Amino acid sequence: MRLVDEFRDPTLARALAARIAREASPHRTYRIMEFCGGHTHAIFRHGLHDLLPPNVRYVHGPGCPVCVLPVARVDAAIELVERHGVILATYGDMMRVPGSDRRSLLAARAAGADVRMVGSTLDALQLARTNRDREVVFLAIGFETTTPPTAVAVRAAAAEELGNFTVFCNHVLTPPAMDRILEDSPDPEAPGVAIDAVLGPSHVSTIIGTTPYAGIAARHRRPVVITGFEPLDVMQATLMAIRQLNAGRHEVENQYTRVVTRDGNGKARALVADVLEVRPRFEWRGLGTLASSALQLRERYAAFDAERRFALTGSTAREVRGCACPEVLRGVTTPPECKLFGTVCTPDNPMGACMVSSEGACAAYWSYGRHRRAAEPTAREIA
Amino acid sequence: MSELLRRSASRLDLRHGRVEMAHGSGGRAMAQLVDELFLRHLDDPRLRARDDSARFAVGAGTMVMSTDSHVVSPLFFPGGDIGALAVNGTINDIAMSGARPLHLAAGFVLEEGLALADLERIVASMARASRAAGVPVIAGDTKVVERGKADGVFITTTGVGMVPPGVRICGDRARPGDAVLLSGSIGEHGIAVMSTRESLGFETEIRSDSAALHELVAAMVAVAPDIHCLRDPTRGGLATTLNELACQSGVGIRIRERDIALRDDVAAACELLGFDPLYVANEGKLVCICDASDAARVLDVMRASPLGIDATCIGAVVADPDCFVHMETAFGGARVVDWLAGDQLPRIC
Numbered sequence A: 001m002r003l004v005d006e007f008r009d010p011t012l013a014r015a016l017a018a019r020i021a022r023e024a025s026p027h028r029t030y031r032i033m034e035f036c037g038g039h040t041h042a043i044f045r046h047g048l049h050d051l052l053p054p055n056v057r058y059v060h061g062p063g064c065p066v067c068v069l070p071v072a073r074v075d076a077a078i079e080l081v082e083r084h085g086v087i088l089a090t091y092g093d094m095m096r097v098p099g100s101d102r103r104s105l106l107a108a109r110a111a112g113a114d115v116r117m118v119g120s121t122l123d124a125l126q127l128a129r130t131n132r133d134r135e136v137v138f139l140a141i142g143f144e145t146t147t148p149p150t151a152v153a154v155r156a157a158a159a160e161e162l163g164n165f166t167v168f169c170n171h172v173l174t175p176p177a178m179d180r181i182l183e184d185s186p187d188p189e190a191p192g193v194a195i196d197a198v199l200g201p202s203h204v205s206t207i208i209g210t211t212p213y214a215g216i217a218a219r220h221r222r223p224v225v226i227t228g229f230e231p232l233d234v235m236q237a238t239l240m241a242i243r244q245l246n247a248g249r250h251e252v253e254n255q256y257t258r259v260v261t262r263d264g265n266g267k268a269r270a271l272v273a274d275v276l277e278v279r280p281r282f283e284w285r286g287l288g289t290l291a292s293s294a295l296q297l298r299e300r301y302a303a304f305d306a307e308r309r310f311a312l313t314g315s316t317a318r319e320v321r322g323c324a325c326p327e328v329l330r331g332v333t334t335p336p337e338c339k340l341f342g343t344v345c346t347p348d349n350p351m352g353a354c355m356v357s358s359e360g361a362c363a364a365y366w367s368y369g370r371h372r373r374a375a376e377p378t379a380r381e382i383a
Numbered sequence B: 001m002s003e004l005l006r007r008s009a010s011r012l013d014l015r016h017g018r019v020e021m022a023h024g025s026g027g028r029a030m031a032q033l034v035d036e037l038f039l040r041h042l043d044d045p046r047l048r049a050r051d052d053s054a055r056f057a058v059g060a061g062t063m064v065m066s067t068d069s070h071v072v073s074p075l076f077f078p079g080g081d082i083g084a085l086a087v088n089g090t091i092n093d094i095a096m097s098g099a100r101p102l103h104l105a106a107g108f109v110l111e112e113g114l115a116l117a118d119l120e121r122i123v124a125s126m127a128r129a130s131r132a133a134g135v136p137v138i139a140g141d142t143k144v145v146e147r148g149k150a151d152g153v154f155i156t157t158t159g160v161g162m163v164p165p166g167v168r169i170c171g172d173r174a175r176p177g178d179a180v181l182l183s184g185s186i187g188e189h190g191i192a193v194m195s196t197r198e199s200l201g202f203e204t205e206i207r208s209d210s211a212a213l214h215e216l217v218a219a220m221v222a223v224a225p226d227i228h229c230l231r232d233p234t235r236g237g238l239a240t241t242l243n244e245l246a247c248q249s250g251v252g253i254r255i256r257e258r259d260i261a262l263r264d265d266v267a268a269a270c271e272l273l274g275f276d277p278l279y280v281a282n283e284g285k286l287v288c289i290c291d292a293s294d295a296a297r298v299l300d301v302m303r304a305s306p307l308g309i310d311a312t313c314i315g316a317v318v319a320d321p322d323c324f325v326h327m328e329t330a331f332g333g334a335r336v337v338d339w340l341a342g343d344q345l346p347r348i349c
Helices: A002-008 A010-023 A037-045 A071-082 A105-110 A121-130 A147-160 A174-182 A203-208 A211-220 A231-247 A266-275 A299-304 A325-330 A361-372 B003-007 B028-041 B082-095 B116-133 B188-196 B214-223 B237-249 B264-273 B292-303
Strands: A030-034 A056-060 A087-090 A115-117 A136-142 A165-171 A197-200 A224-226 A252-254 A276-278 A281-284 A288-291 A295-297 B062-070 B100-111 B137-145 B153-163 B179-182 B229-231 B252-256 B287-290 B312-318 B325-328 B334-336
Touching: A002 A231, A002 B264, A010 A231, A030 A037, A030 A231, A037 A056, A037 A231, A037 A361, A056 A361, A071 A087, A071 A105, A071 A136, A071 A165, A087 A121, A105 A115, A121 A136, A121 A147, A121 A165, A136 A147, A147 A165, A147 A266, A147 A276, A147 A299, A165 A295, A165 A299, A174 A197, A174 A203, A174 A211, A174 A288, A197 A231, A203 A266, A211 A224, A211 A252, A224 A231, A266 A276, A295 A299, A325 A361, B028 B116, B028 B137, B062 B082, B082 B100, B082 B116, B082 B153, B082 B214, B100 B116, B100 B214, B116 B137, B116 B153, B179 B292, B188 B264, B214 B292, B229 B237, B237 B252, B237 B287, B237 B325, B287 B292, B292 B312
Parallel strands: A030 A056, A030 A197, A087 A115, A087 A136, A136 A165, A197 A224, A224 A252, B100 B137, B252 B325
Antiparallel strands: A276 A295, A281 A288, B062 B153, B100 B153, B179 B287, B179 B312, B229 B287, B252 B312, B325 B334
């Protein structure tokens, strides 16, 4: 595949690595958070760590949106399918996310629940069309990238008067999460934030543009570089972040100019705004409850809202105790420093957000980086 | 034609008929199914004898035996079907010990309602694969289960084979310094099957690589009887096979991504689905670990076969008590190639 090969050229990688080594000051560390799971994936899959000087480190961000879905919401999804007998349709990587007692949708399916994996919202709509005698719920999840297709599905269902189709909406917004991660801990005893710069979301930014990050960069005085998902993208953006830090700047820069514009995709945003509105608050696995950080269906589409159609008991399940996800996400702890890492919490049996998705910080660390665990300094040593 | 068949009221309707519970009941309907469908394709005197077991003579030496149950959805996919897979899969399991496969037995679990036309297509495909490989199916069994209690058809095949004298190929014989060879490009079977699944339907020309590898293995063993390990990287792909071999032998393995053949269209499909091709199934490839001094000779005979034409040396065995598989990435970095946690699932972003 030509398009991809060009962004994985080892010769260019060596040249960029040499430039990073030349420009990174040996007198300081550069702790750069890559926000998206796609970035983390690229870093580990292509072995980027090996190409950077030891004082340039990546801090893994919240990962893929399925891993930030809290236990209570997974429980609610399982309740929908087990107690209300619906056909629950969702994306593949959502299937493994654990709820209470480590039960996932995969486990529920094994126990007889009707859970279907779909590749798009159109597949979910089709399920509703071909199963008119059943309630079909689409478990909608994802950052801003996957939100427009959900809006399209709701509008199509409304136009077709597809009465057996609803959406269990779990769409979340990236800027509030980034804002929270960069916020210093209010506890003077607890460490603050060990992140110097952020590699900002790539595909999310194709929808929302670069402007939503301007306030964050200014408020927290940290550079934000919108970064593509290919390894050369990540390396180039790393160099851009290093240059900003060296110059004492903290601006929003766009490395991913081949796709991302300042204003994003206006049509997609208008579509989303028509169907969805901001929730007052939403709980994130690993980050706690954040104000204005998720979306729900507007009143005019209430008929297609699973939370309104079905009486859900509202699980009050709490996140697992001892999980260091909040600290891992803020960069003050590395995954192996969490006491659950590799013992109670593994990719086969994930507990916290960072282990749930294959591209969560802990899972990526486990699968691709285990060999360097012994050799790697802890977060505090880096700081 | 058997007496039973002549007495039955009418012939099986292979165009519109379906498997019924009676086809597994041991009565006339079952005899008719065996006669008109199974024996018509899998024609072998030992099957026709209708005894409870098949008889064959063996010479002195070491025999191997292997069994494999085949479940695949959909039953038909680009480049193959469950029938060919069931024959080639077990032949390959036998061949991975260096043995020459001799005979196969096949057990069928049929779901009530399966179209007889589909069953005939599957059995005809098994017969073709068996003839092409020169390994006959000499014993068989059929059961029918109620609709909903199976997925169309499950096929279990068992094979026996004879190991040539002096050959001892096992998963625990990899030694530091050994070469790791791969017979061709990876991921084709898994992606071909995936592309036809309802929930992921996409158009592609990728075909399953399903093939019997025993002739290739025979040629390899002929030039290098001391091959240490052979394994076909089926479920879990190349990554899983290398991890299995590393653990069994108590060694580490280092591979180079740039030496692992991968078709452009398979790479593209993997990118689209968020899959790592190292973990995608193959059905016509093998991994060979041998002494470095044998590597060139083995590679030559592999490349002389159409089934190993793209064979490469992908790395080497190293001493490592942790039994890690490391890969030098094409990008220039390094990573661990770990066991897979659960199935690979398509990623949403």
